[in-house]
Amino acid sequence: MKKWIPIASGLLAGFVAATISFADFSNSTNNQVASSTTKSDAEKVYVPFGEKDDYYLFASGGHSGQMFIYGVPSMRHIRTVPVFSPDSATGYGFDEHSKKLLGDYTWGDLHHPAFSETNGDYDGKYMFATDVGNSRAAAMDLETFTVKDIINVPNTSGPHCAAFVTQNTEYMFLPTRFAVPIGSEYKSLDDYSDQYRGVMSAVTFDQNKDKLNIAYQVALPPWSYDLSDAGKKSSADWAVMTTYNTEEATTNLEINASQADRDFIVLFNWKELVKMVADGQYDEVTGQKMIFPEKHKGGIYLVPVAKSPHGVDVTPDGKHFIASGKLAPSMTVFSFEKAFEAIEKQDFAGERNGIPIINYDSIMEREVNPENALGPLHTQFDDKGMAYTTMFISSEIVKWDPKTGETLDRVPVQYSPGHSVAAEGDTVAPDGKWLIALNKIAKDSYLSVGPSHPESMQLIDISGKMKVIQSSPVNPEPHYAQIIKADKIKTIEVYPKDENNKLATYKQDQARIERNGNEVHVYGIAMRSKFIFDAKAKRPDVIEVNQGDKVFIHLTNTDFDEDITHGFAINSYNLNIEVQPGQTNTIEFTADKAGTFPLYCTNFCSALHQEMTGYFLVKPNK
Numbered sequence: 001m002k003k004w005i006p007i008a009s010g011l012l013a014g015f016v017a018a019t020i021s022f023a024d025f026s027n028s029t030n031n032q033v034a035s036s037t038t039k040s041d042a043e044k045v046y047v048p049f050g051e052k053d054d055y056y057l058f059a060s061g062g063h064s065g066q067m068f069i070y071g072v073p074s075m076r077h078i079r080t081v082p083v084f085s086p087d088s089a090t091g092y093g094f095d096e097h098s099k100k101l102l103g104d105y106t107w108g109d110l111h112h113p114a115f116s117e118t119n120g121d122y123d124g125k126y127m128f129a130t131d132v133g134n135s136r137a138a139a140m141d142l143e144t145f146t147v148k149d150i151i152n153v154p155n156t157s158g159p160h161c162a163a164f165v166t167q168n169t170e171y172m173f174l175p176t177r178f179a180v181p182i183g184s185e186y187k188s189l190d191d192y193s194d195q196y197r198g199v200m201s202a203v204t205f206d207q208n209k210d211k212l213n214i215a216y217q218v219a220l221p222p223w224s225y226d227l228s229d230a231g232k233k234s235s236a237d238w239a240v241m242t243t244y245n246t247e248e249a250t251t252n253l254e255i256n257a258s259q260a261d262r263d264f265i266v267l268f269n270w271k272e273l274v275k276m277v278a279d280g281q282y283d284e285v286t287g288q289k290m291i292f293p294e295k296h297k298g299g300i301y302l303v304p305v306a307k308s309p310h311g312v313d314v315t316p317d318g319k320h321f322i323a324s325g326k327l328a329p330s331m332t333v334f335s336f337e338k339a340f341e342a343i344e345k346q347d348f349a350g351e352r353n354g355i356p357i358i359n360y361d362s363i364m365e366r367e368v369n370p371e372n373a374l375g376p377l378h379t380q381f382d383d384k385g386m387a388y389t390t391m392f393i394s395s396e397i398v399k400w401d402p403k404t405g406e407t408l409d410r411v412p413v414q415y416s417p418g419h420s421v422a423a424e425g426d427t428v429a430p431d432g433k434w435l436i437a438l439n440k441i442a443k444d445s446y447l448s449v450g451p452s453h454p455e456s457m458q459l460i461d462i463s464g465k466m467k468v469i470q471s472s473p474v475n476p477e478p479h480y481a482q483i484i485k486a487d488k489i490k491t492i493e494v495y496p497k498d499e500n501n502k503l504a505t506y507k508q509d510q511a512r513i514e515r516n517g518n519e520v521h522v523y524g525i526a527m528r529s530k531f532i533f534d535a536k537a538k539r540p541d542v543i544e545v546n547q548g549d550k551v552f553i554h555l556t557n558t559d560f561d562e563d564i565t566h567g568f569a570i571n572s573y574n575l576n577i578e579v580q581p582g583q584t585n586t587i588e589f590t591a592d593k594a595g596t597f598p599l600y601c602t603n604f605c606s607a608l609h610q611e612m613t614g615y616f617l618v619k620p621n622k
């Protein structure tokens with residue numbers, strides 16, 4: 001019957017349809033008439049050019065050692081910030097400051113990120129993260145999205161279960177994933193139970209000096225500590241963390257660490273531990289103040305929990321903590337208030353390694369077991385206090401009510417979610433609206449890139465019935481993420497002039513090269529669109545040294561203009577740094593190769609960026 005349809009009329013019909021839907025669309029966004037429930041899924045995630053996302057998502061980059069930053073709800077990747085691994089895009093790990101931060105390490109395994117908090121709410125000042133691969137902690141400043149400090153955390157091997165900060169960022173606690181002998185000395189694994197320890201580190205951050213410090217450590221039993229959370233409001237002095245391998249197995253953990261029906265949550269009062277340290281209740285070990293719970297009594301308790309739990313999460317009101325039993329199909333809700341009573345009454349069921357075990361029945365409020373939901377890992381919360389738990393094995397998010405245990409909703413995700421993150425989900429006042437599932441396996445969700453596939457982050461609208469409305473591929477591999485309101489973060493536009501910085505050169509006529517024996521210091525300027533290393537030289541953009549000289553290049557970007565970043569690389573010398581607007585950076589190296597080496601700006605800066613070059617001349621030794 002449809003004998004012929006002229007091509008032109010088909011086009012016209014298509015054009016009319018497109019115009020109509022476009023008109024509808026702009027109408028609903030401009031007038032804000034459409035409520036979020038009447039917007040299409042595409043409209044909910046579409047952020048028009050010139051407008052910005054409402055939230056930042058900070059996703060841990062796992063063994064990339066980096067932090068991935070996305071906008072929500074658009075799920076646009078905004079930036080990758082290198083933290084524990086060098087990055088030539090930003091010169092991180094090449095300039096002297098960041099080289100010192102990284103030390104001898106060339107990679108890291110960045111796990112759980114945590115924002116600094118004030119009164120239990122994200123304050124938008126700092127982001128903290130830990131390195132499971134090389135036992136470090138880092139602090140990133142959110143004015144510049146750059147790392148300010150990294151510390152090695154001795155005795156704590158693989159701080160997987162961190163960082164989670166206390167309500168006013170007094171402490172972050174770094175428990176250990178791997179038990180080791182104190183000082184990581186050699187000890188036979190036959191002596192594991194006696195000689196190995198699962199050391200937790202209490203770390204502080206000095207915001208005036210941008211310095212991380214280890215305040216004290218606790219020599220916990222030789223178990224694996226998986227995840228933790230700090231208390232809030234009435235439980236603000238407390239923190240919780242999950243354990244596994246309380247069997248103290250030393251081989252084939254897959255089987256041997258899954259024997260006991262119950263492991264423990266460690267419940268501790270960090271204020272009491274601080275007081276114990278102040279009262280001298282610790283031993284000085286490997287230069288650290290170490291609390292040994294079997295000897296220095298108080299402040300630490302064990303709560304039995306379904307075997308091999310993963311996440312433990314404190315509800316926004318601070319009244320409950322919820323543990324997820326990775327190998328048991330249930331979430332268990334515990335009451336802080338009942339725990340405090342039990343501790344007061346010494347309602348204990350014996351002890352392990354000198355630590356009292358609180359009676360399970362005295363503080364357990366309910367075990368929640370949604371039908372066919374398998375592998376609960378981690379729980380987030382919305383603005384109404386409802387819980388959202390990732391189910392790793394059944395690949396779904398289950399929404400439930402912690403007060404009744406009732407399952408309210410569930411949505412499949414693709415596939416195997418580890419963590420999820422809700423908007424401001426770890427604060428005393430979550431926003432609701434959005435939840436992102438961090439899926440370990442994307443399978444065939446995106447264009448193929450060969451046998452190994454990207455991971456996947458899926459945006460779920462939780463304002464009504466849960467629905468996955470956007471999906472973004474992500475590099476391996478986010479473990480955890482945090483979502484913060486965009487307006488809480490106040491970045492700076494340029495680095496302010498620092499007249500006290502002797503390495504900075506702000507005036508062109510002061511650019512100079514100073515020689516001291518075989519040390520050469522270049523006080524140079526990068527500006528659109530040239531380098532000035534020696535203002536008085538015939539060729540100001542040339543550095544000439546002798547082979548074997550130790551060269552220091554102190555480069556200041558004098559373009560005090562937002563987004564005018566310069567780079568500096570010397571061809572074939574394997575070095576490249578970045579100087580952001582107003583910033584001074586130093587690079588230090590030995591001119592071990594004689595010859596002629598072009599140098600150039602690596603970061604596109606102007607129409608004459610290609611002309612921003614010079615030469616590095618190295619006179620050979622005779």
Ligand SMILES: [Cu+2]
Pocket residue numbers: 527528529565566567601602603604605606609612
């Ligand atoms: Cu440039």
